[in-house]
Amino acid sequence: MPEFQFQSLSEFFAMGGHAVYVWWSYAIFALIFAFNILQPLLAKKRILRQLQARLVREEARTVSGFSEPDGGKED
Amino acid sequence: MWQWFFKLGSPRLFYSMTDRYLPWLVWVTVFLMSIGLIWGLALTPPDYQMGENYRIAYIHVPTATLAMGCYAMMACFSAGYMIWNIKLADMIAKACAPIGATITAVALATGSLWGIPTWGTWWIWDARLTSTLIMLFLYTGIIALRSAFDSVDSGARACAVLSLVGVVNLPIIKYSVEWWQTLHQGSSSLSLSNTAANPPEIWLPAFFVGFGILGFFLIALILRTRNEILLRERRTQWVAELVNAVQRREQSNA
Numbered sequence: 421m422p423e424f425q426f427q428s429l430s431e432f433f434a435m436g437g438h439a440v441y442v443w444w445s446y447a448i449f450a451l452i453f454a455f456n457i458l459q460p461l462l463a464k465k466r467i468l469r470q471l472q473a474r475l476v477r478e479e480a481r482t483v484s485g486f487s488e489p490d491g492g493k494e495d
Numbered sequence: 496m497w498q499w500f501f502k503l504g505s506p507r508l509f510y511s512m513t514d515r516y517l518p519w520l521v522w523v524t525v526f527l528m529s530i531g532l533i534w535g536l537a538l539t540p541p542d543y544q545m546g547e548n549y550r551i552a553y554i555h556v557p558t559a560t561l562a563m564g565c566y567a568m569m570a571c572f573s574a575g576y577m578i579w580n581i582k583l584a585d586m587i588a589k590a591c592a593p594i595g596a597t598i599t600a601v602a603l604a605t606g607s608l609w610g611i612p613t614w615g616t617w618w619i620w621d622a623r624l625t626s627t628l629i630m631l632f633l634y635t636g637i638i639a640l641r642s643a644f645d646s647v648d649s650g651a652r653a654c655a656v657l658s659l660v661g662v663v664n665l666p667i668i669k670y671s672v673e674w675w676q677t678l679h680q681g682s683s684s685l686s687l688s689n690t691a692a693n694p695p696e697i698w699l700p701a702f703f704v705g706f707g708i709l710g711f712f713l714i715a716l717i718l719r720t721r722n723e724i725l726l727r728e729r730r731t732q733w734v735a736e737l738v739n740a741v742q743r744r745e746q747s748n749a
Binding site: 422423424425426432435436437438440441442444445446448449452453455456457460461463464467468471472474475 | 532534536537538539540541546547548550551554555558594597598600601604605608609611612696708711714715718719721722725726729734735738739741742
């Protein structure tokens with residue numbers, strides 16, 4: 421069974437004098453991977469809002485019989 | 496006979512399949528990642544030469560491998576788009592580029608942070624580092640190239656060609672440490688085939704982190720591809736129904 425390799429928690433955070441390199445590596449890794457997950461999630465919300473607005477516009481158009489000059493291409 | 500193959504290229508099918516299996520993928524990834532990271536950071540013995548610093552390897556090696564794997568994947572989907580004109584293949588290839596660029600950046604950054612104490616320098620212009628930097632430029636170039644086109648199809652074709660041309664860089668990265676003299680160590684020290692030099696307590700955590708990072712990549716890729724599907728299929732009936740369903744759910748929650 422693997423055991424904790426450090427005498428104490430403070431030694432764990434010190435990483436044998438390599439704390440700066442080890443923890444910055446893991447921090448950069450965590451930040452960029454979090455960004456890769458959060459960015460598309462936020463983008464999805466934005467896309468759904470845009471598509472909703474477009475559906476409402478189209479509904480209004482079919483009701484009033486009005487059509488956009490570009491056929492609704494620019495959205 | 497090939498109908499199933501083209502059915503796989505249906506964006507709508509991709510959307511509903513990922514809807515069903517994405518939560519499972521998230522749980523497996525979180526499980527693998529938490530075990531692998533705790534194991535690699537705290538439970539595995541330090542390296543006799545590099546001490547605690549080699550723990551960077553647990554993220555540097557899988558991210559660097561995945562950066563190349565992502566490029567190969569992007570090129571395969573680009574080829575799929577060029578050969579069979581499968582739109583979904585282009586959407587996945589488009590999603591690969593920004594993720595691959597950020598993963599390559601992580602591989603370079605963690606490599607630099609590893610290099611400062613072990614090599615005494617954060618950067619040298621050797622074959623391994625330079626060819627990996629070229630891969631980063633290829634990724635960013637592909638992103639920029641796509642945004643330069645107004646037409647979706649022209650942009651997709653141009654990016655597919657550039658992706659396929661850039662494949663020549665992959666074997667250069669892979670074999671750079673064997674072909675040229677370099678500070679960068681070979682792949683033996685964490686290779687699974689060299690079990691004599693690597694006891695399981697070294698490579699098992701790497702195995703967990705490696706598959707965890709692969710899971711992370713797949714989640715990011717699926718999320719981005721789903722967004723692209725919504726945008727490109729916005730005129731279809733099924734997307735309209737989906738948007739309406741989301742709106743109804745929001746209204747009932749409000």
